[in-house]
Amino acid sequence: MIPVCRIEDLPEGESVRIEIDDATPAIAVFHTDGALYAVDDTCSHQDASLSEGWVEGCFVECPLHAALFDLRTGAPVCLPARRPVRTHEVSVVDGMIHVRPAVPEEEAVA
Amino acid sequence: MRTVTVVGASLAGLYAARALRAQGFDGRLVVIGAERHRPYDRPPLSKDFLARAPGAPAMAAGARSPSDADTLALSDADAVTLSDAEALSLSDADEDAELAAEWLLGTPAAGLDTAGRAVLLADGRRITTDGVVIATGATPRTLPGPPRAGVHTLRTLDDAVALRAELHAGARKVVVIGGGFIGAEAASTCAELGADVTIVEAAPLPLVPQLGREIAQVCARLHTGHGVRLLCGTGVKALRADGRGDGDRGDSGAPPGTTTRRAPRVTGVELADGRLLGADTVIVGIGVRPATDWLAASPLALRDGVLCDQGGVTALRQVVAAGDVARYGELRAEHWTSATEQPAVAVRNLLAGTTVARHTAPPYFWSDQYGSRIQLAGHRGPKDTVRIAEGSPEEGSLLAVYERDGEITAAFALNRPRPFTRLRRRLGAGRPAAPAAPAGAPAAAPGATP
Ligand SMILES: Cc1cc2nc3c(=O)[nH]c(=O)nc-3n(C[C@H](O)[C@H](O)[C@H](O)COP(=O)(O)OP(=O)(O)OC[C@H]3O[C@@H](n4cnc5c(N)ncnc54)[C@H](O)[C@@H]3O)c2cc1C
Ligand code: FES
DSSP states (O other): OEEEEEGGGSOTTOEEEEOOOTTSOOEEEEEETTEEEEEESBOSSSSOBGGGSEEETTEEEOTTTOOEEETTTOOBOSTTOOSOOOEEEEEEETTEEEEEOOOOOOOOOO | OOEEEEEOOSHHHHHHHHHHHHTTOOSEEEEEESSSSOOBOSGGGGTHHHHSOOOSOOOOOOOOOHHHHHHOSSOOOTTOOHHHHHHHBSSOHHHHHHHTOEEEESOOEEEEETTTTEEEETTSOEEEOSEEEEOOOEEEOOOSSSOOBTEEOOSSHHHHHHHHHHHTTSOOEEEEEOOSHHHHHHHHHHHHTTOEEEEEESSSSTTHHHHOHHHHHHHHHHHHTTTOEEEESOOEEEEEEEEEEOOSSOOOOOOTTOOOOOOEEEEEEEETTSOEEEOSEEEEOOOEEESOGGGTTSSSOBSSSEEEOTTSBOSSTTEEEOGGGEEETTBOOOOHHHHHHHHHHHHHHHHHTSOOOOOOSOOEEEEEETTEEEEEEEOOOTTOEEEEEEEETTTTEEEEEEEETTEEEEEEEESOHHHHHHHHHHHHHSOOBOOOOOTTOOBOOTTOOO
16 A cells, blocks of 8 residues: 555645656546546556546546546546556545555556 | 548548547548558657657568558558557557448549549549548648758658658757757757757747747747757758768658659758758758648639638538648648547538538647647737746746736646646636736736737
8 A cells, every 4th residue: 555645635626646666657646526536647548647637527638638537447438548547446544545556467468 | 421531541531530430420431541551640750759769670561562552551661660550550450440431541632523523533543422521631841952862851650760760870960940849849859869959940939920939938948958959040041962872871751662763862951141050861840731732623712721611611511621731710720639629520510511510629739849748729819918827937847828808818838737728628618817827927028929
């Protein structure tokens, strides 16, 4: 479990990007619609940070080309993204938000 | 409509094909493309694609028949590799199957026979059709003068492959002609690759018409801050070649498939003010012109693009246009996002037989240079004032708003995506009121923009 920040430091509508180590892709944590979500921060389309995106309900819109992702599943809802972003488990322990980074899936073999 | 033909197999053409199927068109769908490639994404061509070392070995340049080329997802061009084509591809096999389109690639359309309701191909074929979507994009302007090896434009995958091969052959002296967005990105990538880079810009400062003087200045400093020389206020008189033929280094971007005698290799750029810049590679980024030559004999109105209403409908109801080639009302955008948004609107109107939808989203553009991201949205007018609402050039991160009569007309961001997106959405919703300037934010004097 990786500590993110205190729950009061991530008010509703806000998002934060966390870097864990060189081997783990950065994670974006969102507080929206009364819930917390964590997904890979880098858009599955090109190079943009989803934590900088526009959040509405349980969706985030990429700030570069406006692909929309469902924060609950990581699935893209519209083009130009075609691949999902990974989701990660979030929990709050004693007022502190934590994420458990998903075990990296087997990298697609080129 | 039984048959719809999309002319131009790139971003707008693919989005038009998608929109046709998404909107229920189940007739014959033909897509005609001058390039041999399936639709691919252009923005990376001046960015990561150019920076990346040529990857997998070139596919064997085997002899393939033209009909084979029609069905191949990628071509057997000199050095376009499987990984290149995959990395840039705008669609995948599943989607291609779903679209069920006939792709006629590698042959440009040569005309529109409106009386006979047909699109004419350069190879003599004739595609009878009920509706046409024009999505032929734009073609780079070139400099007058004899051809020179080592001189590149940057629009197509083949252009980028040829330029990339030269750049990765070793650190070189690169002269970029034109300081617009393509020139700026190419210069940035060349500098990243260790080349000695000079940009030659005819205007006193690049991008002033797009950004206004103050913000153009911010962008100009990105070049100089990264060791790229920016020579402004001087045109190019000639591209010099010392007379030697080009050895085996790259080519001048001659159309693939044609055998050309090697043009003499460029050795320098002679400026209008008499200076001579040595050059191994020259990149010409002096703008594009809409690809409308093939429509010259058609009854369509052409003026810096195909004239359309706000819904992409031309003077002929069964012909619509989208993307870089299309002038919607007064505006012709050369932006990726417009080329993805306009087709759905144009197709809807084509299928309805009249203008029932309009494209109203504000223009939006991004550019990546020297590790910084620039974003611009809205309709900046030449008399708009600009003020920096957040951040500063010194921080390398800022949000600037353009205003007219107390209303925001456009927004510019340098490495500031979050507030930019907020503003961009408000621009889309129409008539945003100006946010109060935060304390200490420098305000540009009215008239600071040209
Ligand atoms: C290097 C580069 C970097 C870019 N970077 C950015 C960026 O960072 N941000 C951004 O917003 N935009 C960027 N753009 C612009 C963006 O790529 C274009 O706006 C977009 O490609 C326009 O799409 P289009 O389909 O209208 O035209 P195009 O992509 O130009 O496609 C038109 C197609 O039609 C074909 N064609 C032409 N004539 C004929 C004919 N007679 N018959 C059949 N086919 C024909 C052409 O061969 C071409 O394949 C960049 C462009 C380039 C070249
Ligand atoms: S980078 Fe996210 S949509 Fe393109």
